[in-house]
Amino acid sequence: MAEEHVNDAVEIPTRLLVESMIREDATIDAGELYTVAAALGMSDQQVRLHIRRLVTDGQITQEGRGRRALLRVGGQMLGSIEPNIEFVGLMYDQDRGAAPWDGIWHLVAFAVPETRRQARDAVRDGIVGLGGAAIQGGLYVSPNSWEPYVEDLADRLDIGGHLTRLTTTDLRVGELDSPRQIAAHLWPLDKIAAGHERLLAVTQARLDRLAGPRELSRSQILTMLVELAAEFTRASEPDPLLPPELLPQPWPGTRARSALAACWAQLMPLRSMPDWPRMFYHYADVIERVTAGAEGIETAGGQAIRTAG
Template sequence: MIREDATIDADELYTVANALGMSDQQIRLCVRRLVIDGQFTQEGRGRKAILRASAEVESTLAPDVEYVRYMFEQDRGAAPWDGTWHLVAFAIPETARQARDSIRDGIVHLGGAPIQGGLYVCANPWERQLRSLAAELDVLDHLTTFTTCELRVGRIESPRDIAARLWPLDDIAAGHRRLLDVAQHRLRRLRRAAELSDTELVTCTIELAAEFTRAMHPDPLLPPELLPRPWAGTRARRVVAECWSQLRAIEITRTPPRLFRSYAEVIREVTEHAATQTVS
């Protein structure tokens, strides 16, 4: 709901949240917590208020456009796997338990899977992000990164079988199937955008974004060479991209949410590629 100027119009927030099934009391409590936590300031009261994101919150709002671009490059075969596994090991003392937990969470967020205590593997290059995270947590001296083209996990040698052993692919695929169902339904609505109110369009956008986030958060973006065929994520993302293209063509409000505007260049690339494939 955050606009280009890092503000939220409370009236629009209440209206959209109501459409999503939230009560005014729930919204008031959420807003109050955000203000108490220092994430937002509030000017005015109730539906006449304007919420303004703090500098810290605003700095976290920029989406990871390169992450989104990379997933679509994988889908269209523009990022083939070179057969290299990227590994990281760490041994952080108990006195830095919080940093140890944070680095572990960060490793998983970057697509890593545990092989054994303190040893994680990823199929994509991640060294730059790992070292940046470790430096931020002041544990860089406790980190070791390395690569190999020969990995065996127990008795498993096949890269595809290793991927199936280390990552919960069934659960990840189920999330993408849910995303596909939501995206297909929202796409049908967006193709009738002229019949929808501004609130309905914003609500549709938020529902799509929420389901996309839920599906992609646990996805390590394994190379297609390591995934079952066909892979549910590929089709789901293709339909999501169609939704994005529809949204890009719609002027929702005078100051629309910036969520999908940030992906404009990626959407253009995906759309042009899809059109080329159709012509071919």
């Protein structure tokens, strides 16, 4: 029976659900997949059609039929939703003051010819994906040391000769010269903060369930794992990871990540049990590593949660 969600329901795309259910041996138990899908408000038909498309595309193979089927996943899908430990580590370092800003702005400009429009679009999207903000046409800035990532992007697109890189401690954008004002002008902080507020609400609701008197079934825990990973991804992807010195305080991202770490801490005992999705083990390992020793965040052991079935 599906859990009742009121204000904390998480919207999960069908593909993300399927990817979230991949186990360490690159298989998916179709029965568990359909059960979690139902808990998330998806119909069997919706999941069945998506599986059929993945089989047709050669991304998975299917052994058996319906809920008794075993799905085998190809390499293309593996690792697609696993967290990047380097970026997650930076988030938590910033939250606990272990990565203070040095006051340096990092800029990159590009002038890719019209004949290479596809590469030009790709480098622009890649720079924005790395947290860059456009100052004006072809000129982007970040407060973080992103040069290795920008250079790797340029190498992959073979446009290194069209890039200019520079750093400065003296940045003025229009009439703005205060770093915090510049950040508020260049990045959509209200929208980013709203995503973290949403993550906080979702995570807090799951913490309350873990601490509640009801035993949690395996399918309920699986549903929770998918929801947490999806909402964390949704909140984190548009976040440029600006240093706290550039953000309004208190910043909701800090509270949301602290709650998320506490939630995963409560789930840590599950690592000794077999056949959980590989996504769970990766998130548990990453959260434990990057929050180790962080004051105010329980990161290891935790209260053993009650499970049923």
